[in-house]
Amino acid sequence: MKRIFCLLLAALLALPALAACETIVTIVSAPEQTAPQRPPCFPDPADDYIPLPDTENLAQGKPVASGAHTDVYVDRNVNDGKTDTYWESKGFPAEITFDLQGTYTVSTVAVCLNPSSIWEPRIQEIAVEVSPDGETFTQVAAPDRYQFDAATGNRVRIDFDPMPAAFVRLIFTLNSSSRTGGAQAAEICVYE
Amino acid sequence: MKKTILLFALCLLLILPAAWARAEQPTLLTLYEGPRTMQSSQTAAVTVNGYDLFVYDVMVNHEHIWNANTQPTTTPMTYFDFEGRAEVEIRMPGLPQIVESAVVQPYAWGIEPEVQGGAVRFTITQPGQYTVVFNGSVNKALHIFANPLETDVPDPDDPDVFYIGPGEWVMDAIALTDNQTLYLSGGAVLHSIISVANAENVRICGRGLIDGSDYPAWNQPGSYARVPIDLNHSKNVTVEGIGIVNSNCWNFNSYSSKNVTVDNVKIISGRQNGDGFTFQSCVDHVVTNSFARTWDDSLVIKNYSGSTKGITFKNMQVWTDLAQSMEIGYETDKGLTLDPEITDVLFEDITVLYNFHKPVISIHNSDDAFVHGVTYRNITVENAMMQGDNGNNKELIEMTLQNSSWSTVRDEFGSIDDVLIDGLTVLNTVDGKIPASRLAGQGEDNRITNVRLKNVSILSEPITDLKTLKLRTNEFCENITIE
Numbered sequence: 001m002k003r004i005f006c007l008l009l010a011a012l013l014a015l016p017a018l019a020a021c022e023t024i025v026t027i028v029s030a031p032e033q034t035a036p037q038r039p040p041c042f043p044d045p046a047d048d049y050i051p052l053p054d055t056e057n058l059a060q061g062k063p064v065a066s067g068a069h070t071d072v073y074v075d076r077n078v079n080d081g082k083t084d085t086y087w088e089s090k091g092f093p094a095e096i097t098f099d100l101q102g103t104y105t106v107s108t109v110a111v112c113l114n115p116s117s118i119w120e121p122r123i124q125e126i127a128v129e130v131s132p133d134g135e136t137f138t139q140v141a142a143p144d145r146y147q148f149d150a151a152t153g154n155r156v157r158i159d160f161d162p163m164p165a166a167f168v169r170l171i172f173t174l175n176s177s178s179r180t181g182g183a184q185a186a187e188i189c190v191y192e
Numbered sequence: 193m194k195k196t197i198l199l200f201a202l203c204l205l206l207i208l209p210a211a212w213a214r215a216e217q218p219t220l221l222t223l224y225e226g227p228r229t230m231q232s233s234q235t236a237a238v239t240v241n242g243y244d245l246f247v248y249d250v251m252v253n254h255e256h257i258w259n260a261n262t263q264p265t266t267t268p269m270t271y272f273d274f275e276g277r278a279e280v281e282i283r284m285p286g287l288p289q290i291v292e293s294a295v296v297q298p299y300a301w302g303i304e305p306e307v308q309g310g311a312v313r314f315t316i317t318q319p320g321q322y323t324v325v326f327n328g329s330v331n332k333a334l335h336i337f338a339n340p341l342e343t344d345v346p347d348p349d350d351p352d353v354f355y356i357g358p359g360e361w362v363m364d365a366i367a368l369t370d371n372q373t374l375y376l377s378g379g380a381v382l383h384s385i386i387s388v389a390n391a392e393n394v395r396i397c398g399r400g401l402i403d404g405s406d407y408p409a410w411n412q413p414g415s416y417a418r419v420p421i422d423l424n425h426s427k428n429v430t431v432e433g434i435g436i437v438n439s440n441c442w443n444f445n446s447y448s449s450k451n452v453t454v455d456n457v458k459i460i461s462g463r464q465n466g467d468g469f470t471f472q473s474c475v476d477h478v479v480t481n482s483f484a485r486t487w488d489d490s491l492v493i494k495n496y497s498g499s500t501k502g503i504t505f506k507n508m509q510v511w512t513d514l515a516q517s518m519e520i521g522y523e524t525d526k527g528l529t530l531d532p533e534i535t536d537v538l539f540e541d542i543t544v545l546y547n548f549h550k551p552v553i554s555i556h557n558s559d560d561a562f563v564h565g566v567t568y569r570n571i572t573v574e575n576a577m578m579q580g581d582n583g584n585n586k587e588l589i590e591m592t593l594q595n596s597s598w599s600t601v602r603d604e605f606g607s608i609d610d611v612l613i614d615g616l617t618v619l620n621t622v623d624g625k626i627p628a629s630r631l632a633g634q635g636e637d638n639r640i641t642n643v644r645l646k647n648v649s650i651l652s653e654p655i656t657d658l659k660t661l662k663l664r665t666n667e668f669c670e671n672i673t674i675e
Contacts, residue, residue: 022218022219023218023219023220023221023241023242023243023276024218024219024220024221025221025222025223025241025243026220026221026222026223027222027223027224027225027243028222028223028224028225028358028377028378028379029225029358029379030224030225030226030227030228030358030359030379031228031357031358031359032228033227033228033229033359033360034228034229035229035360036227036229036360036361036362036381036383037359037360037361037362038361038362038363039354039356039361039363039382041354041355041356042354042363042366084416115364116364116365116367117364117365117366117367117387118365118367118385118387118389120367120389120390150367178390
């Protein structure tokens with residue numbers, strides 16, 4: 001009787017101790033992946049980007065000239081084919097001119113910022129002029145305010161009536177970004 | 193016999209409720225599988241309560257002098273969430289020798305691990321950050337981040353919530369705007385940066401890692417700085433629970449922001465300019481229960497454009513492989529503002545696991561700010577191993593009003609006033625001696641005044657006079673006291 005009682009007592013005491021060691025584990029599983037992916041909660045906005053002509057960008061790699069720039073953001077960044085480098089003028093108005101090294105019938109200019117969403121939405125005011133000789137310019141797009149937004153690729157497209165041009169000049173007169181007092185462009189593209 | 197039974201019954205009545213109450217609280221453990229695209233560390237294998245953990249190899253740097261082209265090495269790190277009792281077992285197959293000894297830091301945990309057959313075992317009952325050093329060498333020290341269980345996990349279906357689950361993810365950058373939440377699940381490794389600019393009421397939380405390893409160091413050709421957490425002119429921002437590793441520059445930056453709360457954020461860096469928590473011209477920031485092992489200043493306050501007020505670091509662990517542990521400066525008026533100040537700053541309950549380079553406590557007022565109302569309370573330096581640069585800058589405490597290569601204002605100087613160091617304990621030093629300290633004002637109108645030290649103990653010796661503290665001052669320091 002005494003022995004049974006002692007065993008019962010030991011069991012009663014031991015059970016809680018054993019239970020105290022219990023671990024309730026939650027294992028958060030990793031999905032099947034073979035390479036890093038874009039998080040699904042951030043759909044790729046590329047489908048909503050403003051489309052650009054699929055013809056040759058006549059400005060890429062051509063001689064470019066502008067006025068003073070900010071810090072290290074020189075004008076040759078604007079037609080190097082990379083949107084993670086950019087040109088930033090020192091103040092307004094800011095002119096930037098491309099020598100197309102030939103005469104083309106141009107009809108579209110695109111101004112692109114870095115498409116990353118850390119480039120917050122901003123407005124820039126831009127006019128476009130063209131010239132056959134680099135001396136006399138004709139305005140083909142009057143100054144207008146264009147919205148840059150990462151949701152649409154942080155790019156704008158300026159279409160105008162086709163004009164023969166050997167030189168294309170953009171004149172920036174405003175940038176609403178609080179981070180700068182100058183014009184900004186990662187790439188400026190010129191199309192026939 | 194009856195008496196005995198009665199006695200047993202009484203004992204049962206007394207003991208069982210307590211025992212069963214304990215039994216009702218099993219250990220709750222949350223483990224996170226690593227991404228299928230990554231491999232768990234070959235250096236360390238860790239289990240908790242018998243379950244395998246995924247161990248990450250993250251960049252650190254044992255080069256304790258500035259090198260623009262430094263090459264980091266790696267150290268193992270792992271994490272889990274728990275409540276209750278976690279029995280940790282570690283094996284270190286990546287060490288050249290079998291583990292014969294191990295130390296768990298902070299020493300204040302009072303953990304004496306069992307080392308047997310190359311395995312290290314110990315038990316923890318409180319969430320926190322644990323660092324294990326093997327065979328008396330900091331090489332391949334293991335960082336274990338034992339988080340509390342998550343609470344208040346955001347609803348993935350909330351349109352203002354970006355919910356990133358476990359796995360390896362990459363995107364150029366994430367910009368959060370007003371009232372948005374980013375949740376980074378445990379088990380997630382996110383190669384990106386998070387920018388909060390001109391926004392308010394933003395929350396970043398979870399247990400996952402932001403990993404900058406996909407970019408070269410910011411100062412290398414073709415690269416640029418990608419700050420993992422970058423707050424800019426924002427307010428009411430909360431950051432909780434995540435880890436930041438392998439950054440290619442600074443780690444957690446806040447600039448001209450207000451009302452920022454940071455809790456349980458862990459930073460490990462090994463590359464150029466890998467500052468930890470760095471706040472410029474900020475107001476009302478509180479950082480608690482967090483960890484910074486850095487290859488540049490660990491906890492930093494500067495003025496870039498305007499003044500700083502109300503910054504608290506509390507219950508922090510710091511490991512400084514390069515530069516200073518708690519740095520105010522050097523830039524204190526980079527924005528050339530009117531009457532710049534840095535005031536109402538508190539460092540409390542800070543454990544410096546190691547400092548290998550420059551001062552632990554430093555105010556380098558290198559422009560013309562008025563730095564005042566700074567308190568250091570209950571600071572424990574477990575290993576003050578400052579080697580300095582060419583024999584200089586290896587003080588324990590340094591406060592100066594001097595130009596530096598980071599100065600913007602070169603023809604005017606500021607002042608430092610009302611600094612309290614209450615509770616400073618140094619357990620080990622590089623040579624077993626008390627390290628020197630230095631205070632240097634600049635001129636009659638640019639002084640260091642009213643610096644009070646209390647409860648200072650170095651190498652178990654209570655320090656009650658400035659001479660024993662080896663504190664050098666110049667003629668432009670006034671009312672510097674120790675008690």
